[in-house]
Amino acid sequence: MSDDSWSVAVDLTADFLQRPARMSHLLEKMPDGWDSGKRRACQSLLFGTVRHIRLLEKALDAFLKRRPKAKLWAALLVASWELMDEPEQAAKVVHHAVSRIGGRFSKPEKGLANAVLRKVAGRLPELLEMEVRTPADLAWRYSHPKWLVKRWLKQFGLEDTIAFLQWNQSEAGVFARWQRDSQELEALSRIEGCEGFFRLRAGGWGEVFSYIEEGRLYVQNPAASLAPRLLLKSVEKGRLLDLCAAPGGKGLLLEAEASAGVQEIVSVDLDGPRFERMKSNFTRYGAKRLRAEARDVMDLSPDKLGSFEGVLLDAPCSNSGVLQHKIDARWRQTSEGLRELESLQRGLLEAASGMVRDGGVLVYSTCSVDTAENESLVSAFLESEKGKHFTLESSQVSLPWRDARDGAGVLLLRRIG
Numbered sequence: 001m002s003d004d005s006w007s008v009a010v011d012l013t014a015d016f017l018q019r020p021a022r023m024s025h026l027l028e029k030m031p032d033g034w035d036s037g038k039r040r041a042c043q044s045l046l047f048g049t050v051r052h053i054r055l056l057e058k059a060l061d062a063f064l065k066r067r068p069k070a071k072l073w074a075a076l077l078v079a080s081w082e083l084m085d086e087p088e089q090a091a092k093v094v095h096h097a098v099s100r101i102g103g104r105f106s107k108p109e110k111g112l113a114n115a116v117l118r119k120v121a122g123r124l125p126e127l128l129e130m131e132v133r134t135p136a137d138l139a140w141r142y143s144h145p146k147w148l149v150k151r152w153l154k155q156f157g158l159e160d161t162i163a164f165l166q167w168n169q170s171e172a173g174v175f176a177r178w179q180r181d182s183q184e185l186e187a188l189s190r191i192e193g194c195e196g197f198f199r200l201r202a203g204g205w206g207e208v209f210s211y212i213e214e215g216r217l218y219v220q221n222p223a224a225s226l227a228p229r230l231l232l233k234s235v236e237k238g239r240l241l242d243l244c245a246a247p248g249g250k251g252l253l254l255e256a257e258a259s260a261g262v263q264e265i266v267s268v269d270l271d272g273p274r275f276e277r278m279k280s281n282f283t284r285y286g287a288k289r290l291r292a293e294a295r296d297v298m299d300l301s302p303d304k305l306g307s308f309e310g311v312l313l314d315a316p317c318s319n320s321g322v323l324q325h326k327i328d329a330r331w332r333q334t335s336e337g338l339r340e341l342e343s344l345q346r347g348l349l350e351a352a353s354g355m356v357r358d359g360g361v362l363v364y365s366t367c368s369v370d371t372a373e374n375e376s377l378v379s380a381f382l383e384s385e386k387g388k389h390f391t392l393e394s395s396q397v398s399l400p401w402r403d404a405r406d407g408a409g410v411l412l413l414r415r416i417g
C-alpha cells in the first residue's frame, strides 16, 4: 500500500469524524490522477475504519488519557482498523503506521502512536471475543448508534438483532441483472432463488464494465426486484406509474419484464441530478416504454397524467435495509428524522393512491426493515379516508440476515371502489 493511499484515507476519516458525510462524496476527494490500485487501497482503509469506528474508538480510548487532535486521532483509527483486518501482520502494521505518523506529526506524537498501537494490537482480539448483549455493548461492538440498536431489539429480539448487526458489518456483495442481450460471463455467478440476478465475483469488474457502459447489464441488488415483480404479477396490460423513480432501477426492471400489453411506464421523480441520471439511464439502456417526468408526487393528479392500472411507489426511507453498503447512513439518522420520514411516506402514499384506477393496484415499497415504515404505515393508510377504497392483498419483507440480500418492505394494495 502506498503512503499516499494511507495518508488520504486518514484525511477522509478525519473529514467523516467532523461530519458523517456520504462515502460517495468523500471518495470524490481522492486525487484525480490516481490509478485504480491506489483508489482501491484508500477506499478499503476508509470503509473498514468507518464501518468499525466505535469498536476502534473503544480499543484506543482504553490507552489514552484524552483523544489527540483530529488528524492524529484519525491516523490511529486507520492503523487500528489495519490491526483488526490483519492481526497476524500486527508488528508490520504498527511499524508502517508509526513511520507514516512520524512523517506527518511531531516526535512525541510518533512516540505516543507507537506505544498505543502496540497495546491496541493486543486489546482488539479480546474485544472481538467478548460476549455482548446489552444495547450499549452491542452499539460499540458492531458500531451502530445505541438508539437504533434499541429500536431493533424491540422489533426483532436479541438473536436476530445480533445477526442483523453482523450482516451490516460484513462486506457487501455486488449484484447485477441483464437488461437485454444476456450472456454467460466468468465474472457472474447465478443466485439461487432470484431469477435473472447474478453475483459479481471478486476482481470481476474488468469483465463486466463494458456491458454496463453499453446499457446491457445493470448493477442492482436482488431485493430491488421484489416490488416491480409483485406489481407485474397483477398487471398485464395498460399503463404503469413508477413513483419516486430515480435513478430508474426498478423502472428498468419493469421495462424489461412487463408483458407486451403494457404500453407505457411513466417514471416520476423530482427535478434535479438524480432525475437527469434516470433520463440518461433510460436512454443508455434503450428503454422505449419508459417516459421520465420531472414532477413532485405530492402534486400529481389524474387530470394531468390520467389514472393507471398499476402504480409503484418506492418511497424515500431510513435505508435500514441497506446499511451494509451505505455504511455512513446509520450515523446520519435520528429518531426525530425518522418521524419526519414517516410523515413524508404517509403523504406520498396518499398522493400515489389517487393515481390508481378502479380495480388497479398500488405497490408501496421501501428499502427499510422497520415495521413503522412498512406494515404499520400501510395499516394506518388503510384506516384513513383515502385508504378505505383499498384492500391489502399481499406483503413481503426481505430481512438481510435471513435472505442474504438487501432489506425491503413491499405491500400490494388493490383499489376496490
Ligand SMILES: C[S@@+](CC[C@H](N)C(=O)[O-])C[C@H]1O[C@@H](n2cnc3c(N)ncnc32)[C@H](O)[C@@H]1O
Residues within 6 Å of the ligand: 243, 244, 245, 246, 247, 248, 249, 250, 251, 268, 269, 270, 274, 295, 296, 297, 298, 314, 315, 316, 317
Ligand atoms: C428510494 S429512492 C428511489 C429509487 C428508485 N425507485 C430506483 O429503483 O432506482 C427515493 C426517491 O424518491 C424521490 N422523491 C422524494 N420525494 C419526492 C417527491 N415529493 N416527489 C417525487 N419524488 C420524490 C427521491 O428524489 C428519490 O429519488
